[in-house]
Amino acid sequence: MHIDIKAASLQQKRQAYKHLAKRFGEDRPASRYEEGTLDLAPETNFHYRPLWDTDHELYDQSRSRITMKDWYALRDPRQFYYANYNITRAGQIESVEHNFDMVEKRGMLSAIPAEWVEEISFYLLPLRHYEWGANMNNCQITALGHGAALTSPTCFAMGDRLGIAQLIGRIGLAIASNNETALNAAKDAWINHPDWQGVRKMVEDSLVIEDPMELFVAQNLAFDGIVYPLVYGVFSRESDRRGGAAISFLCSFMNEWFEETGKWVDAVIKIAAAENDENKALLKSWFTAWESRAVAAFKPLSVAVLGAEAGAQAIADVAATLKARAAKLGIA
Amino acid sequence: MSNVSITLYNNDESRGLIAAILKDNPASTTMRMPGVVKIDCPNKITILRETVEHELGRPWDVQQLHMSLVSLSGMVDEDDDYFTIAWNH
Amino acid sequence: MPVQALKPGYKGEVKDALANFHGNQLVYLHWADHLIMAFPIALPLPPTTPFRALITDIAPNAFAMHPDFEKIDWSTVTWQLDxxxxxxxxxxxxxxxxxxxxxxxxxxxxxxxxxxxxxx
Amino acid sequence: MSVTAPKKLSLKERYRILTRGLDWTTTYQEPAKVFPHAEFEGIKIRDWDGFVDPFRLTMDSYWKYQAEKERKLYAVLDSFQQNNGQTAITDGRYVNVLKIFLTAITPGEYQAHRGFAMLGRQVPNVGLRIAAQMQSLDELRHAQTQIHSCSHYNKYFDGLHSFSYQHDRVWYLSVVKSFFDDARTSGPFEFLIAIGFSFEYVLTNLLFVPFMSGAAYNGDLSTVTFGFSAQSDESRHMTLGLEAIKFVLEQHEDNAAIVQKWIDKWFWRGYRILAILAMMMDYMLPKRIMPWKDAWEIYFNEAGGALFADLARYGIKMPSTADVANKEAFRLSTETMLTFYQMGHASGFHSWLPSEDELKWLADAYGPEWERLYLPRFKYFRELEAKGEHYYNPSLPQLCQVCQIPMFFTEPDDPTKICFRDTVYNGDRYHFCSDGCQHIFENEPEKYVQAWLPVHQVMQGNCGGATIDDVRKYWAVEDGEDNYDYVGSPDETMWKGWQADRLKVGS
Known part of the structure; x- marks a missing residue:
């Protein structure tokens, strides 16, 4: 019935919300990413100072030393808004489920040599606590970062890191026939094993970083830029060689995720660095400091898994790749 | 004793769920509004996976309730085989 | 009762301090029993405004829509202040x-x- | 390590292992530095592990169910746009409820998103943090789906174009903004009780269920779909709010007094916001679903009554001001509507007088006292309109210092007298619309003296200038388009054009 109205009288009065028309011109319809993200966070006329932070307004650019003329320049190249984010992840998780099913049906885990299962439990399972730290850090940026262009994807990253932590947890359950033993041992290693203490200290130190952009660089570029290529790249290849290909298979989401998420992390840092020289210098100093922490922290693990020489080489290679990546972003 | 309540979409997916609730909670009453059905019951509503599966004629995971649920009032308990809403007074 | 804040000395700006009104003060005015004008009104006025101006200048603008307005005998009007x-x-x-x-x-x-x- | 036949894990066990096991007690950094907000509010927690997870969703299930909800929702939105669903609503007037929704509620969803992120980081219990994080994601969903649902309406109707910009500036939106600013600037437990308990559990059923049912009744498939879809997340949120309050109350008997103070405060602040919802339900839906007072009876007195009976064992009582809300139930929507009607020149949406049929519906719903008090006002406004003299109040309202609503509320026991309350703090006088708002101020005066009261800001010259034109520009309210009466508006002209074309096609 309603579609009978002739087209002439259904002339649109405007193509987009005005804040988007102001950015892109009156005649351009906006994407759902743009509608759901740009200029979304409150900017002015706040009522009360936070009881937990009298020195700042509720939303306050000065929580970071990074300055931006427009915080909405920090766009997400994936153009994630809630719906396409969840739909993307749900699709990926369906593959993960298939992988778990296949590994279970074919008894692939019982085919892994026992000593390598021990090794996997030692290097992989404690990382769920690392992911939990990453979850908290992205949550913190979501709470205190400036502009929805930055804080919406950090919220998605927060969810991702919980998801990855739980995926590692599921691997821990799977290799122990659904007993908690392997996960409990991994937690003990995280708390007590000397090889893990550099990582745990680094993570705990990151939990008290105050500047949301420093936290972004530390967690999402410096830490992840070492952990992911090392563990899900180098260690996985080692796992394949030693009969643990099933584990690499179960971790394929992590590689896929790191590649996708890295594009967003790079975009944010590249734009912030290009904004002004002060930003560039700050980002560089944060990156340098936290990257060297991450390299030092993961070296004992690399050595433990790969041996002294190969372990040192692997961490050096991963660090070199990360530095090259930072150079491309203008902060090396 | 007070009523607990659950509000569900009024659509085909929820139909089996609503039928199961009414079967397992004979004291319940329903209020229909455009788009939704509100079910009230003194003190407790129990949703049993088995009954829902029987009504739907297919397997049903308790967490699929999230796809039909619009609102509820009462304390929730959820496990593999049941979902309950209850008051403790 | 003081607020409970993370650090001692919680304090924020008093946004409606007299000094912020450029020489005016705020006065609120309401005509009882005439609620078709739904709310008391806010007026920024110099403190030197003669009280009579409320009756001669301000009230007509604010309240004359009401048929009772022209019937007011101001000599019998009673006032409340706060x-x-x-x-x-x-x-x-x-x-x-x-x-x-x-x-x-x-x-x-x-x-x-x-x-x-x-x-x- | 040998791999044997896997043991079966129940939903509860699996969830516990995959979530509770994630946390550890930090030793390189003091826990008090990692969770600095945990204690300053004075809430005493003996055992953080005592928190019971309300729903046991792992992230993979969350993605799965939420993706399914989103696929369904966006399929409806796409179809709505392609089929020009905006032409199938009951009346063009209806869109004004969406204008209020998008400018008032949607930015509130965004604030809740950020606030739950804060909670999701700051509370030293992993289960509570995860539930808060999922709620943070959900609230972002609600903000975005509402923007997407209204996007198509914005292409045709006025008043939707600048929602987030206006939320920071326009006078009546300051009511909602101050509410969320208040909650967000509080500590974690107060935030949880403000939003998770008082707002979500006690009040938002009113917002979403009968109101969204009203959207369905008025042919707005777009809104009803996002509304119910959002509410399905809310049931998770409400359960979080309830578990959280039980947790806090069970941890230490000293907590009850603090919690009761917060319940009283946040019930009242939330209820005051619902005044605009009452107006939307009783005056703005072309086809009505139920009068405000019935919705209040079902969703507050019945559901809320059961809830507070359940909390009685902790010594928690009904909010102290609930009886005032009940006394106001028959007049809340009307007092609010009469204010917006005469502030139409300064609003971003249209208002209008109810028709004779609608007045009869209201009189039937609200009874002889309502007729005695309010029919004369409607009758007089109608007479003025007939003479071409629509009444727009030439003055700016006095606002309540706390809820920031114009002081139009009447005495609880005398609907013919404006309810004035005031107090002097640090040499300045502050005014309130109610005992509820006065008590909130007196509990934390240092906080409420900071309120950004829109009328006062206009008078300080901070809103674009001294004339109403200047201020409307500052608000991004397009004069002659967004504001004034629906009758004679561009929206009405467009709507009538669609109807005329439809008749032509039909004949």
Missing amino acids: RKPFTPDLDKTLAENGIGHKSALVFTAPGLMGLAGASA
């Missing part, structure tokens, strides 16, 4: 009448009970 009975000196200023920043004045015109006698 919820207490108050007798203004019409020839003195707001300040001289003791009307401070953000004081609320309510006046009642005896015998006028609004539309249909329903305080409307």
Whole structure:
């Protein structure tokens, strides 16, 4: 019935919300990413100072030393808004489920040599606590970062890191026939094993970083830029060689995720660095400091898994790749 | 004793769920509004996976309730085989 | 009772301090039993405003829509200042009448009970 | 390590292992530095592990169910746009409820998103943090789906174009903004009780269920779909709010007094916001679903009554001001509507007088006292309109210092007298619309003296200038388009054009 109205009288009065028309011109319809993200966070006329932070307004650019003329320049190249984010992840998780099913049906885990299962439990399972730290850090940026262009994807990253932590947890359950033993041992290693203490200290130190952009660089570029290529790249290849290909298979989401998420992390840092020289210098100093922490922290693990020489080489290679990546972003 | 309540979409997916609730909670009453059905019951509503599966004629995971649920009032308990809403007074 | 804040000395800006009104003070004005004008009104006025100006200048603009307005006998009108009975000196200023920043004045015109006698 | 036949894990066990096991007690950094907000509010927690997870969603299930909800929702939105669903609503007037929704509620969803992120980081219990994080994601969903649902309406109707910009500036939107600013600037437990308990559990059923049912009744498939879809998340949120309050109350008997103070405060602040919802339900839906007072009876007195009976064992009582809300139930929507009607020149949406049929519906719903008090006002406004003299109040309203609503509320026991309350703090006088708002101020005066009261800001010259034109520009309210009466508006002209074309096609 309603579609009978002739087209002439259904002339649109405007193509987009005005804040988007102001950015892109009156005649351009906006994407759902743009509608759901740009200029979304409150900017002015706040009522009360936070009881937990009298020195700042509720939303306050000065929580970071990074300055931006427009915080909405920090766009997400994936153009994630809630719906396409969840739909993307749900699709990926369906593959993960298939992988778990296949590994279970074919008894692939019982085919892994026992000593390598021990090794996997030692290097992989404690990382769920690392992911939990990453979850908290992205949550913190979501709470205190400036502009929805930055804080919406950090919220998605927060969810991702919980998801990855739980995926590692599921691997821990799977290799122990659904007993908690392997996960409990991994937690003990995280708390007590000397090889893990550099990582745990680094993570705990990151939990008290105050500047949301420093936290972004530390967690999402410096830490992840070492952990992911090392563990899900180098260690996985080692796992394949030693009969643990099933584990690499179960971790394929992590590689896929790191590649996708890295594009967003790079975009944010590249734009912030290009904004002004002060930003560039700050980002560089944060990156340098936290990257060297991450390299030092993961070296004992690399050595433990790969041996002294190969372990040192692997961490050096991963660090070199990360530095090259930072150079491309203008902060090396 | 007070009523607990659950509000569900009024659509085909929820139909089996609503039928199961009414079967397992004979004291319940329903209020229909455009788009939704509100079910009230003194003190407790129990949703049993088995009954829902029987009504739907297919397997049903308790967490699929999230796809039909619009609102509820009462304390929730959820496990593999049941979902309950209850008051403790 | 003080607020409980993370650090001692919690303090924020008093946004409506007198000094922020460029020489004006705020006065609120309401005509009782005439609620068709739905709310008391806010007025920024110099403290030197003669009280009489409320009757001669401000009230007509704010309240003349009401059919009762022209029936008001101002000589019988009673006033409240911040919820207490108050007798203004019409020839003195707001300040001289003791009307401070953000004081609320309510006046009642005896015998006028609004539309249909329903305080409307 | 040998791999044997896997043991079966129940939903509860699996969830516990995959979530509770994630946390550890930090030793390189003091826990008090990692969770600095945990204690300053004075809430005493003996055992953080005592928190019971309300729903046991792992992230993979969350993605799965939420993706399914989103696929369904966006399929409806796409179809709505392609089929020009905006032409199938009951009346063009209806869109004004969406204008209020998008400018008032949607930015509130965004604030809740950020606030739950804060909670999701700051509370030293992993289960509570995860539930808060999922709620943070959900609230972002609600903000975005509402923007997407209204996007198509914005292409045709006025008043939707600048929602987030206006939320920071326009006078009546300051009511909602101050509510969320208040909650967000509080500590974690107060935030949880403000939003998770008082707002979500006690009040938002009113917002979403009968109101969204009203959207369905008025042919707005777009809104009803996002509304119910959002509410399905809310049931998770409400359960979080309830578990959280039980947790806090069970941890230490000293907590009850603090919690009761917060319940009283946040019930009242939330209820005051619902005044605009009452107006939307009783005056703005072309086809009505139920009067405000019935919705209040079902969703507050019945559901809330059961809830507070359940909390009685902790010594928690009904909010102290609930009886005032009940006394106001028959007049809340009308007092609010009469204010917006005369502030139409300064609003971003249209208002209008109810028709004779609608007045009869209201009189039937609200009874003889309502007729005696309010029919004369409607009658007089109608007479003025007939003479071409629509009444727009030439003055700016006095606002309540706490809820920031114009002081139009009447005495609880005398609907013919404006309810004035005031107090002097640090030499300045502050005014309130109610005992509820006055008590909130007196509990934390240092906080509420900071309120950004829109009328006062206009008078300080901070809103674009001294004339109404200047201020409307500052608000991004397009004069002659967004504001004034629906009758004679561009929206009405467009709507009538669609109807005329439809008749032509039909004949």
